[in-house]
Amino acid sequence: MPAAPLDPVRLTADLIRCPSVTPEEGGALRLLEGVLAEAGFACTRVDRGGVANLFARWGARGAARSFGFNGHTDVVPVGDEGAWSVPPFGAVEKDGVLYGRGASDMKSGVAAFVAAAVDFVRQTPPDGAVILAITGDEEGDAVDGTTALLNWMEDTGERMTACLVGEPTCPNRMGEMIKIGRRGSMTAWITITGVQGHSAYPQRARNPLPAMARLMDRLASHTLDEGTAHFDPSTLAIVTIDTGNPATNVIPAECRATVNIRFNDAHDSASLSRWMQGEIDRVAAEFDVAAKMRVKVSGESFLTPPGPLSDLVSRAVEAETGVVPVLSTSGGTSDARFVKDHCPVVEFGLVGQTMHQVDERVEIVHIRQLKTIYTQILRDYFT
Numbered sequence: 320m321p322a323a324p325l326d327p328v329r330l331t332a333d334l335i336r337c338p339s340v341t342p343e344e345g346g347a348l349r350l351l352e353g354v355l356a357e358a359g360f361a362c363t364r365v366d367r368g369g370v371a372n373l374f375a376r377w378g379a380r381g382a383a384r385s386f387g388f389n390g391h392t393d394v395v396p397v398g399d400e401g402a403w404s405v406p407p408f409g410a411v412e413k414d415g416v417l418y419g420r421g422a423s424d425m426k427s428g429v430a431a432f433v434a435a436a437v438d439f440v441r442q443t444p445p446d447g448a449v450i451l452a453i454t455g456d457e458e459g460d461a462v463d464g465t466t467a468l469l470n471w472m473e474d475t476g477e478r479m480t481a482c483l484v485g486e487p488t489c490p491n492r493m494g495e496m497i498k499i500g501r502r503g504s505m506t507a508w509i510t511i512t513g514v515q516g517h518s519a520y521p522q523r524a525r526n527p528l529p530a531m532a533r534l535m536d537r538l539a540s541h542t543l544d545e546g547t548a549h550f551d552p553s554t555l556a557i558v559t560i561d562t563g564n565p566a567t568n569v570i571p572a573e574c575r576a577t578v579n580i581r582f583n584d585a586h587d588s589a590s591l592s593r594w595m596q597g598e599i600d601r602v603a604a605e606f607d608v609a610a611k612m613r614v615k616v617s618g619e620s621f622l623t624p625p626g627p628l629s630d631l632v633s634r635a636v637e638a639e640t641g642v643v644p645v646l647s648t649s650g651g652t653s654d655a656r657f658v659k660d661h662c663p664v665v666e667f668g669l670v671g672q673t674m675h676q677v678d679e680r681v682e683i684v685h686i687r688q689l690k691t692i693y694t695q696i697l698r699d700y701f702t
Contacts, residue, residue, distance in 0.1 A: 378448030487671030494640030
């Protein structure tokens, strides 16, 4: 007797009940490993640096065609639990809505692609491989999550020829948006050091504050670009300026500031770092102060040009929802920034209005729709 279809709503609820706040696995990947192994997937835990990751493949290693899904089961902290109207890990259903931390971001997406993959290989075994790469470290530092899975795949000869990341991508309406790229993100910590002194005798000190004010103005008022074919203009935000000086009669010796840049494909992190360093050096010379900068790059900008993969996903989305999705590069970073070095990648998932919020929730009908869309994508890809 054929196995009953895997219910993505029930699986989402089971995953929500796993308290997998980064970096805790919380039982979520163990649950998925059991479901996938029972369906004939070869499962391997690819844990690294205290982070739990799961790789699952149905079909032969090294198949000429292999469609992959990527997602995460870790979630952000619940915040003030008293502000929730339901238990954050209770998976409460009411009025057609499923509540809980991770309901939107992104246990529902993982449940939908797991259910779609399991039913698909049971009903119409494909000529190729279906791969699921699921991490427990997307909401954290993302150092030992999807990157660990991709490193392990490279070492063992595993390969996806195309990949869909199941992050929530729709701002307001189910089906309205597919992500075909993401802006790059980088943060710079800048320290300017002068000479401390009495505020009544400024000539005996070298005040780092005017230098920092001049530098921040130059960085923030500079137009990085006007946007590109698929990206909005790049942005630079000053997120903090600090001296830690409580005294009114002391010129401080040091001032620190932090800026965050979200950049499009007109730049890379190296060129932006060189530009900032040039501005820092000029201001340091003008004010006779010392200055240094430390940079962290969260990801480079990337684009999967519109074509076969985005067309494949768009057709399935429109067939199920009646909505023609917009191809977008908006939003923050995702693990697609790592997958893009492995194979073509796009992102499509649920409406993300409540992700990371109190009373995070998802419409139950949308979870079922998402499973149907993912199933159609698999069918169309392999036929």
